[in-house]
Structure formats: C-alpha cells, structure tokens
Amino acid sequence: MKKILLTGALGQIGSELTGKMREIYGTDNVIATDIRQTDSEVVTAGPFEILDVMDIEAMGNIAKKYNVDTIIHLAALLSATAEAKPLLAWNLNMGGLVNALEVSRELQCQFFTPSSIGAFGPTTPKDCTPQDTIQRPTTMYGVNKVAGELLCDYYYQKFGVDTRGLRFPGLISYVAPPGGGTTDYAVEIYYEAIKNERYTSYIDRGTYMDMMYMPDALNAIIDLMEANPSNLKHRNSFNVTAMSFEPEQIAAEIRKHIPAFEMEYQVDPVRQTIANSWPNSIDPTAASEEWGFKADYDLAKMTTDMLEKLKMKLG
Numbered sequence: 001m002k003k004i005l006l007t008g009a010l011g012q013i014g015s016e017l018t019g020k021m022r023e024i025y026g027t028d029n030v031i032a033t034d035i036r037q038t039d040s041e042v043v044t045a046g047p048f049e050i051l052d053v054m055d056i057e058a059m060g061n062i063a064k065k066y067n068v069d070t071i072i073h074l075a076a077l078l079s080a081t082a083e084a085k086p087l088l089a090w091n092l093n094m095g096g097l098v099n100a101l102e103v104s105r106e107l108q109c110q111f112f113t114p115s116s117i118g119a120f121g122p123t124t125p126k127d128c129t130p131q132d133t134i135q136r137p138t139t140m141y142g143v144n145k146v147a148g149e150l151l152c153d154y155y156y157q158k159f160g161v162d163t164r165g166l167r168f169p170g171l172i173s174y175v176a177p178p179g180g181g182t183t184d185y186a187v188e189i190y191y192e193a194i195k196n197e198r199y200t201s202y203i204d205r206g207t208y209m210d211m212m213y214m215p216d217a218l219n220a221i222i223d224l225m226e227a228n229p230s231n232l233k234h235r236n237s238f239n240v241t242a243m244s245f246e247p248e249q250i251a252a253e254i255r256k257h258i259p260a261f262e263m264e265y266q267v268d269p270v271r272q273t274i275a276n277s278w279p280n281s282i283d284p285t286a287a288s289e290e291w292g293f294k295a296d297y298d299l300a301k302m303t304t305d306m307l308e309k310l311k312m313k314l315g
C-alpha cells in the first residue's frame with residue numbers, strides 16, 4: 001500500500017482509518033473520498049475528493065489522478081437502513097462494490113472491503129460460528145454481504161485482483177457514530193450513560209452479538225492488507241471479533257464506572273429480528289492462523305477507554 005483511495009471516508013470506519021493511514025503511509029498518499037463534505041480532519045488535513053461511488057467514471061478519474069495502488073471501499077448502507085430501503089441498498093452496496101472492483105481491476109490495485117457478521121443467517125451455527133459454514137442471511141444487508149464476498153473472490157480468481165476482506169462485528173467508537181446498524185445500541189449506550197445515566201435499549205436482554213473496539217478494527221484492516229499473500233488460504237472474508245455480549249453485560253460494565261446507570265428496554269422488532277438472525281459469537285481462528293489477527297480490547301478495557309474519551313469529547 002503506497003497510494004491509497006478510501007471511499008465512504010466520512011463514515012464510522014473511514015473517519016478513523018483515514019487519519020491512521022495518513023500517519024503510517026504519509027498524508028499525501030491517502031486520498032479520502034465521500035459523497036458529502038464536512039469540516040472534519042478527513043477533509044481538511046489531506047487530499048479529499050467528493051465521490052459518488054455509483055459514478056464509475058468519476059471513481060476511475062480520481063484513482064488515475066492520484067495514481068493509487070490500493071482501494072479501501074467503505075461506502076455502504078448498514079443493516080437497519082438496508083432493511084428499510086432494500087432496493088437502494090442493493091443498488092448502492094452492490095453497484096458501488098462492483099465499480100470499485102472494476103477500477104481496481106483496470107488499475108491493478110490491491111482491494112479491501114468490509115463484510116459483516118450480517119453475512120450469516122438463522123441456519124448458520126450460532127455459537128463459535130466457523131469461518132467456512134452455511135451463509136443464508138435473511139436480510140438485504142446480508143444478501144449484499146454474501147454476494148460481495150463472492151464477487152471479491154471472483155475478481156481475485158478471474159482477474160487476479162488482490163482482494164481481501166473482514167467480516168466485522170459491531171464496531172464501537174467514540175469518534176464517529178455508526179448510523180443505521182443493528183449493533184449501534186452498543187455505541188449509543190455510552191453516550192446516554194454519560195449524558196443521562198440511563199439508556200433505553202432497542203435490542204432485548206439476552207441477545208448476544210459480536211463486537212469490536214475501533215482501534216482493533218483499524219489494526220485488523222492494516223494487518224490483513226500488509227499480510228503476505230502466500231499465507232492467505234481465505235480472502236473474502238475473514239471472521240474477526242473481540243468480544244460477544246448481551247445488553248445486560250454492557251450495562252453492568254458501565255455501572256462499574258457510573259453506579260447510577262439504569263437500563264430500560266423498548267425492543268425494535270425490525271432490529272431485533274435482524275439481531276436474532278445473526279450469530280451469538282464467531283470464531284476468528286482462520287484470521288489468527290493466516291495473518292496473526294489478535295484483538296487488544298475486551299469489554300472491560302473498551303468500556304474504560306470509551307467512557308474516558310467520551311467524557312472529554314462531550315465536555
């Protein structure tokens with residue numbers, strides 16, 4: 001990775017990955033793009049271009065202008081939004097992906113895009129979900145993710161594009177909110193704990209999902225992209241996770257720092273149905289064995305850091 005183009009750079013992952021990559025690879029070598037513009041550092045502190053990922057010509061022109069050798073394709077709708085707008089999700093998630101793959105094929109770029117625990121479905125083994133297993137998701141997001149994994153494998157096998165991907169769990173961060181996901185409750189809960197000492201969860205007690213703190217997610221992307229290709233038996237996409245918990249467990253962890261914290265439940269049937277169709281916990285052994293994946297943050301360490309950083313952020 002020497003010249004890197006990111007799509008969706010103002011989203012939850014891009015907002016932090018852009019800065020981290022600029023530190024490692026040099027500011028001028030990381031070109032952030034998004035469909036909108038803000039005054040955040042992603043836009044102001046290095047190269048930035050407006051890009052609608054549905055416009056393949058514009059994507060190709062930006063990639064050529066900067067002579068990029070790597071594309072990190074992040075622009076996509078998350079699960080709950082995709083369920084509300086399935087046709088838009090299909091068009092954007094698949095259209096954007098195939099455009100980014102085509103540009104990578106033409107310019108011989110290395111390629112990364114995230115998949116998700118959403119690529120699994122109700123018939124997938126629920127606990128310690130293996131790397132290679134049944135994938136019959138019942139959400140539009142899941143359909144997009146499975147099709148995306150297969151498409152990335154196809155571009156590798158057919159055209160030799162160096163495609164790599166991760167099946168991310170819910171990502172938790174204090175920098176940019178996720179927006180439109182099923183796992184977002186695990187981010188919102190920290191904001192509400194600090195602001196109001198209470199949170200109403202739309203996910204029911206007893207619902208386990210995998211999660212990961214953003215610093216581990218960023219390291220995982222960079223480590224996978226830097227991994228020796230001859231060590232990779234899998235490519236699209238690797239199971240990665242750092243922890244699995246249900247709402248009562250994150251609430252209990254927050255109470256260690258904010259004893260008055262209270263939790264209520266008002267279950268959202270749409271997001272609960274999505275969560276019920278996903279695994280309780282996935283097995284990241286293939287990622288550990290093939291490129292050394294390891295997460296540093298468990299629930300306790302993440303909660304301490306989240307609360308400390310959010311208190312500073314929220315004043």
Ligand code: AKB
Pocket residue numbers: 078079080115116117118141168169170171178180181182183184
């Ligand atoms: C979502 O909830 O949609 C995402 C995901 C797990 O892919 N956070």
